[in-house]
Amino acid sequence: MRILHRDDIAGGQPVRVLVNDQPVLIALIDDVPYAISDTCPHNGLSLAQGIVRDGCVTCPGHFWRFSLRDGSKQGGPAVSVPTYRCWIEDDWIAVDVPPAPAQRSMREILLEHARQPRT
Numbered sequence: 001m002r003i004l005h006r007d008d009i010a011g012g013q014p015v016r017v018l019v020n021d022q023p024v025l026i027a028l029i030d031d032v033p034y035a036i037s038d039t040c041p042h043n044g045l046s047l048a049q050g051i052v053r054d055g056c057v058t059c060p061g062h063f064w065r066f067s068l069r070d071g072s073k074q075g076g077p078a079v080s081v082p083t084y085r086c087w088i089e090d091d092w093i094a095v096d097v098p099p100a101p102a103q104r105s106m107r108e109i110l111l112e113h114a115r116q117p118r119t
């Protein structure tokens with residue numbers, strides 16, 4: 001899905017877009033686009049507000065760094081953010097983001113829990 005013109009992302013600052021109702025960060029590294037989830041797994045802040053440097057984005061909240069190539073957190077606990085296939089098509093940046101999983105209601109969660117065998 002084409003989501004952004006290449007000129008809209010010039011300058012090195014990441015861009016936040018919504019794809020399939022999911023926030024996605026798009027950034028260029030050496031003119032190659034990368035897409036990762038735009039939700040920091042630590043406290044939910046937008047990573048697109050952070051700084052991109054050396055192939056990583058730094059979260060503005062508490063400075064966790066995530067690789068734009070594979071979504072892995074740099075240093076510390078093994079945490080990562082989802083990555084998405086991203087490419088350039090006729091000067092447009094395209095990204096492939098699967099539909100968001102269906103949200104379950106509290107009732108559905110409680111019913112599933114109640115049906116589990118007791119040990």
Ligand code: FES
Nearest residue numbers: 040043059061062
């Ligand atoms: S919210 Fe991102 S590091 Fe804390």
